[in-house]
Amino acid sequence: MKKLILMSALLSLALVTTASAAIGWAGNVWPNNGANVVPTGPLDVYGQCWKSGVTDMAGQGMDIEAYLDVTTDLGGPTLISMTYLGDVGSNDEYTGQIGQTLLVGASWVSVNVKFHDLSDDTWYDLIPDQTGAPGPQVYNVTDVLPVDIDVTFTMCMSGEPFTDGPCVVGSAAEINSWGSGVAMTSLGGDLYEVTVTFLAGGNPSFEYKYQKDGCSAWESVGNRLVTLPTDGTTAVGLAADSWNNLPMACGMGNTFTEDKTVCFQVCLDGVETLGDVCVVGNIPALDNWGTGVTMTMVGPGLYQACIVFPIGSAAGFNVEYKYKKDGCATWEGTANHMVWMDDASPTEQTLTHNWEDGPGACAPVGNEDATFSTLKSLYR
Helix, strand or coil: CHHHHHHHHHHHHHHHHHHHCCCCEEEEEECCCCCEECCCCCEEEEEEEECCCCCCCCCCCCCEEEEEEEEECCEEEEEEECEEEEEECCEEEEEEEECHHHHCCCCEEEEEEEEEECCCCEEECCCCECCCCCCCEEEEECCCCCCCEEEEEEEECCCCCCCCCCEEEECCHHHHHHCCCEECEEEECCEEEEEEEECCCCCCEEEEEEEECCCCEECCCCCEEEECCCCCCCEEECCCEEHHHCCCCCCCCCECCCCEEEEEEEECCCCCCCCCCEEEECCHHHHHHCCCEECEEEECCEEEEEEEECCCCECCEEEEEEEEECCCCEECCCCCEEEEECCCCCCEEEEEEEHHHCCCCCCCCCCCCCCCCEEECCCC
């Protein structure tokens, strides 16, 4: 009887171990579903997987293999082995190559990235691309560029601090295949431009974004997608972009026609603070939800900081903000405060709150009577 119980326990443990060995996640297939590809060479496809205790170790995770299951309108399926490319955080990334012979003459190609866990013989497939679209990913086999095309990129850096001008980078070789981007030239102020020649025979579709500070810091927004004309056009000027899609300024969008001063006040009447008080928010002038801007005591329990949105900088956006105390370490526990800023906003305004919207009895202090240091906004 004891042997029977022991065997049953061992069997249960084996089943639990096998179940927990399965791949926990797979995704980030690239190119994304619906991308245009060209038949002038092979097509590289990428995918990532995660398995607890396996892929989060350095190097290739044990007992994992990956495949591309490829079908075109001319035939298939064709199974293609993928190879381990490297670690991306806790994920293992694999890549596989669809040969040119499968693309020539086809109008579309369908790709199902599949991961096989050899430890328990389970499969993980139909996985999503980088936009979350589930597999299989279907790509359009399209015409190549018939002639060279000069493409002009324009970037407005207004509202973003930077130490060196922006660079444009993307999926095409002409913009360095997601490496260090192509430096842009200043047109004056915060406006930058560069013209890049995309060569005949290349893919008319590509993705791009921007870098700054010597091509070392990336935008955090998604990739921008462009499909160039294949009708013999030789020059294209893309619409101007702004860093992280901030409100457009540089004389091309909704801008302030005068300086706008906003003073933030918080009353800590009856609330203890062990150190500085700060205001912090979603814009560079309020430290982008970082430590925040240190406030000055302008009355008993009343703290204030003022910022200026300069004339000519981008307008038309919500400023979200909160307060912090105890050396700018303790956050308010309430929802974000909010104020809309556009050219119709008052030239000067004071926004006063009680800490965590609680009770308070601070005497109000107007801008004209206050002694404070006006902080220039990082909006340029």
